[in-house]
Amino acid sequence: MTTRPHEGDVSSLKGRTVSVQEILDLFQVRVRDHRTVHLISQALTDAGLTTLPDFAVCGLRSRVDVVPLAAVPAQRTPADTDDEADVTDEALPSHALPQRLLLGDIPSARRGVVSVGPGTPLSQTTFLMRTKGLAQVPVTTGMAQVHGVITWGSVAKMYEAGKAATLDNAMEKDSLPVADARQEFFAALPVIREHGYLLVRGDDGCLSGIVTAADVTDRFEGAARPFFIVGEIESLLRRCLGAALDTEAIKAVQTNKKPEHRTGQVSDLMFGDYLRLLDGDQTKQSFAERADRNWEALKWPNMPREQFVGLLKRVKDIRNRIAHFDEKPLPPEMIDELTTFAKVLRAFAS
Secondary structure (H helix, E strand, C coil): CCCCHHHHHHHHHCCCCCEEEHHHHHCCCCCCHHHHHHHHHHHHHHHHEEEEHHHHCCCCCCCCEEEEECCCCCCCCCHHHCCCCCHCCCCCCCCHCCCCEEEEHHHHCCCCCCCCCCCCCHHHHHHHHHHHHCCCEEEEEEEEEEEEEHHHHHHHHHHHHCCCHHHHHHHHHHCCCECCCCCCCHHHHHHHHHHEEEECCCCCCCCEEEEHHHHHHHHHHHHHHHHHHHHHHHHHHHHHHHHHHHHHHHHHCCCCHHHHHHCCCCCHHHHHHHHHHHHCCCCCCCHHHHHHHHHHHCCCCCCCHHHHHHHHHHHHHHHHHHCCCCCCCCHHHHHHHHHHHHHHHHHHHC
C-alpha cells in the first residue's frame, strides 16, 4: 500500500544523496508504476524538490541527488496540457535515462551461489553440476574465500593432462574472474566474454551470485525486445493513421501543445494520442465523437473496434512500464500481447 509521508519527512531529503530504494521505502512503495511514480513526483514537487537523475528511471540501488525544483531548468508545465493528456507518453529526455548499470542490477548477481567445499569429491561435484544444470561451481570456504572454480572445461583439461580425478586437479585456480557487485556492468563484459562467467561479491565481501554469458543474453533480450516491438507498433500505427486522417484530425488531439505549435503531423503524436484518436468510449465527448469519425476513415470493416482499442490500451500500459525502466523483465504474457498486437497491425498496414 502506498502511503504519502509527512511533508516534513519529504522536505528532509533536500540536499541529500539517497538511493532510489530509500525514496520508495519512505512512501512504502514496493513497485514503481505510473501511479506510484506520479504520487512520489507530486509529493516532491509540493515540497519544492526533484531528483537528479530522475528516480523513476534509475535502478533501485542507484543514488540520486534531491535538489530544489528551482535549480532544475524549467520543463513544460501542466498548464500547457489538456486535462486528459498523459505525461507518461512523453519521450524520455536524455538526462532521465539510467546513468549506470551495475553488475548488481543483473538478477543472477544477487541470486546466490551453489558451491562446494575443498574436501568434496570430484564425482559429487560433477554430479551436482549435471543435476542442477550448472556450468560452473566455485570451491569455497564460507563463501568468502574462493579456492577455485570447477567448470566442464577445467575437468576436460584435467583428463587431457592425465592427472588424477580430484577436485584440486580439476579446479581453475589462476586469474579467477571475480568482481564487486558495485562495478559497472559494461566494464565487466570483456571478462565475461573471455571466461564465460563472472563471480560476483556482494557488499559483505561474500559471493552473491554468478553472471554468465547466457545471463547477459537473457537480460538484454528481455530489455531490448519489448522496446523494438513497441517501436514497430508505433511505426505501424502512424502509417495507418497518417494514410487515413487529415491534419485537422491530428491537431485535434495534440492538446499537449499550444495551438500555434500543433503540427497536424502523425509523427509528432504521443502514444496516448492514438487512443484519443480512436477510442469512442472516452469520457470527453468531443474526443469520442471525433474518434468515431476517425475510425470510419480507417475503413477497417472487419476489425472489431472494441477489442482493438482494448489491446491498444494494454499496449499503452506496457509501454509506460518499459519507459519507466522497471528492473523486472516483462512477463511473457505481456510480450505475447505486444507481439500479437504487432501482428494485427502488420496485416492491416500492408
